[in-house]
Amino acid sequence: xxxxxxxxxxxxxxxxxxxxxxxxxxxxxxxxxxxxxxxxxxxxxxxxxxxxxxxxxxxxxxxxxxxxxxxxxxxxxxxxxxxxxxxxxxxxxxxxxxxxxxxxxxxxxxxxxxxxxxxxxxxxxxxxxxxxxxxxxxxxxxxxxxxxxxxxxxxxxxxxxxxxxxxxxxxxxxxxxxxxxxxxxxxxxxxxxxxxxxxxxxxxxxxxxxxxxxxxxxxxxxxxxxxxxxxxxxxxxxxxxxxxxxxxxxxxxxxxxxxxxxxxxxxxxxxxxxxx
Numbered sequence: 001x002x003x004x005x006x007x008x009x010x011x012x013x014x015x016x017x018x019x020x021x022x023x024x025x026x027x028x029x030x031x032x033x034x035x036x037x038x039x040x041x042x043x044x045x046x047x048x049x050x051x052x053x054x055x056x057x058x059x060x061x062x063x064x065x066x067x068x069x070x071x072x073x074x075x076x077x078x079x080x081x082x083x084x085x086x087x088x089x090x091x092x093x094x095x096x097x098x099x100x101x102x103x104x105x106x107x108x109x110x111x112x113x114x115x116x117x118x119x120x121x122x123x124x125x126x127x128x129x130x131x132x133x134x135x136x137x138x139x140x141x142x143x144x145x146x147x148x149x150x151x152x153x154x155x156x157x158x159x160x161x162x163x164x165x166x167x168x169x170x171x172x173x174x175x176x177x178x179x180x181x182x183x184x185x186x187x188x189x190x191x192x193x194x195x196x197x198x199x200x201x202x203x204x205x206x207x208x209x210x211x212x213x214x215x216x217x218x219x220x221x222x223x224x225x226x227x228x229x230x231x232x233x234x235x236x237x238x239x240x241x242x243x244x245x246x247x248x249x250x251x252x253x254x255x256x257x258x259x260x261x262x263x264x265x266x267x268x269x270x271x272x273x274x275x276x
């Protein structure tokens with residue numbers, strides 16, 4: 001399995017939660033079921049913002065957590081502010097953020113996903129469901145970390161070539177479409193750019209948004225159902241509603257701006273990539 005066995009591999013989990021009872025319950029559960037994981041706790045928004053700022057200032061990629069479980073109602077900075085701060089720095093592009101909060105209404109869920117969260121769990125919650133969500137996000141992160149070396153992707157890569165009389169240069173790390181002014185997906189860097197090479201703009205996507213875009217591109221124009229996207233992006237063992245995909249696609253389209261037209265909604269079924 002790509003990314004290895006989560007049970008046996010070492011992961012660093014950061015919990016940002018001011019409720020001591022909830023934090024303790026999560027820590028006990030993770031320590032019991034995943035003894036090789038390192039679980040750290042921060043209990044204020046201000047401390048969390050400082051933590052991420054210091055790592056960014058030092059470009060300390062070795063100490064970036066594998067996942068952040070983030071409450072919203074925090075002393076100091078709230079979870080929405082923390083999430084937006086993290087997503088504004090490229091060093092955290094591949095950091096999954098799971099919001100865990102008592103704010104359960106749709107407008108708050110949408111606000112959290114649009115702030116850059118990859119998943120959203122409301123309180124009260126089942127600890128086993130939370131654990132499944134965490135493992136699902138970690139699996140996605142492992143896929144992103146290893147995606148450039150995955151042989152299964154080679155069949156759909158658009159090979160960028162530089163024509164010369166005697167040779168061709170092939171870039172297996174790049175998927176591009178839409179011509180010179182189109183979109184470019186750099187696999188190993190987990191990066192998406194739009195516009196011409198001499199005046200491009202980088203698009204900051206969450207892990208889920210990146211995976212959705214990647215799956216649509218590699219589908220070759222075929223329609224992907226919401227269920228298919230969920231099973232590929234989240235995993236079979238994580239149970240969320242299919243409409244969760246719609247929220248992520250809305251956010252993805254906003255970030256793609258003029259290039260959002262490439263993603264077509266197939267009413268009642270799902271989505272497909274319309275090739276320019």
